[in-house]
Amino acid sequence: MNVFFYSFMKNIVVAIDGPAGTGKSITGKMLAEKLQIQYIDSGAFYRAVTYLTIINHIKLNEINKIIEITKNCNLSWEGEDIYMNKVNMTKEMRSLEVSNRVSTIAKIKSVREIITEKLRKYKELGSLVMDGKDIGTVVFPDADFKFFLTSDINVRAARRQQDLQDYGYQVQLDKIINEITKRDEMDINREESPLQKAPDAIEVDTTYMIIEEQVDFLYKSILQKINLGTINK
Numbered sequence: 741m742n743v744f745f746y747s748f749m750k751n752i753v754v755a756i757d758g759p760a761g762t763g764k765s766i767t768g769k770m771l772a773e774k775l776q777i778q779y780i781d782s783g784a785f786y787r788a789v790t791y792l793t794i795i796n797h798i799k800l801n802e803i804n805k806i807i808e809i810t811k812n813c814n815l816s817w818e819g820e821d822i823y824m825n826k827v828n829m830t831k832e833m834r835s836l837e838v839s840n841r842v843s844t845i846a847k848i849k850s851v852r853e854i855i856t857e858k859l860r861k862y863k864e865l866g867s868l869v870m871d872g873k874d875i876g877t878v879v880f881p882d883a884d885f886k887f888f889l890t891s892d893i894n895v896r897a898a899r900r901q902q903d904l905q906d907y908g909y910q911v912q913l914d915k916i917i918n919e920i921t922k923r924d925e926m927d928i929n930r931e932e933s934p935l936q937k938a939p940d941a942i943e944v945d946t947t948y949m950i951i952e953e954q955v956d957f958l959y960k961s962i963l964q965k966i967n968l969g970t971i972n973k
């Protein structure tokens with residue numbers, strides 16, 4: 741069956757999870773373009789809330805203030821840019837300061853509940869690709885297609901260094917390795933919706949893949965599942 745027709749008719753959800761720097765966001769974005777459906781970067785919500793706590797000098801124990809910020813945090817996407825309550829935050833959200841704090845914010849149960857609720861609403865607007873840490877396990881456990889991307893730590897760090905450079909940040913490789921290792925550890929070990937592979941997700945090791953290959957692999961897996969009729973709908 742034609743994949744465009746299928747996603748138009750069925751309102752599909754493609755979940756892409758995995759540790760930092762495995763290329764989830766760019767893969768998700770390109771895949772969504774190819775499928776002509778929405779792309780949502782769930783990490784942007786956690787980063788946006790974190791950024792707001794930093795600029796408003798909110799301490800990690802001021803839970804009520806953090807909850808209030810989370811409730812009022814609304815994001816929209818315009819091409820490559822992410823807007824939070826209509827202000828362009830694309831660069832600010834990627835800073836090392838935000839990366840170093842975001843997993844602590846993401847541990848807070850009520851923050852997760854509010855963001856999860858916001859994320860689920862996108863499905864009402866149509867088919868989507870969403871990337872993050874708990875999309876296939878918690879946000880959309882019934883997602884039609886689930887992928888879990890992994891990659892060697894050195895490759896991940898080098899990719900992240902390049903991303904940061906593209907946003908105008910110069911960061912040493914060892915600092916990045918340190919940051920993503922710590923963040924992965926916190927994301928994997930937290931109590932609330934930890935980063936883990938959903939049992940029915942396809943694991944994709946992207947260490948030796950270029951982005952186009954990753955996108956192609958996911959796209960073909962989706963086509964195959966649709967054509968085999970093994971999708972549960």
Ligand code: CDP
Nearest residue numbers: 759760761782783786842843846872873874
């Ligand atoms: O792209 P990268 O893996 O570096 O992370 P991100 O998607 O920008 O997410 C930043 C952080 O937000 C993660 O390290 C998690 O702590 C948190 N996050 C989460 O807890 N759940 C999600 N669905 C997405 C992000």
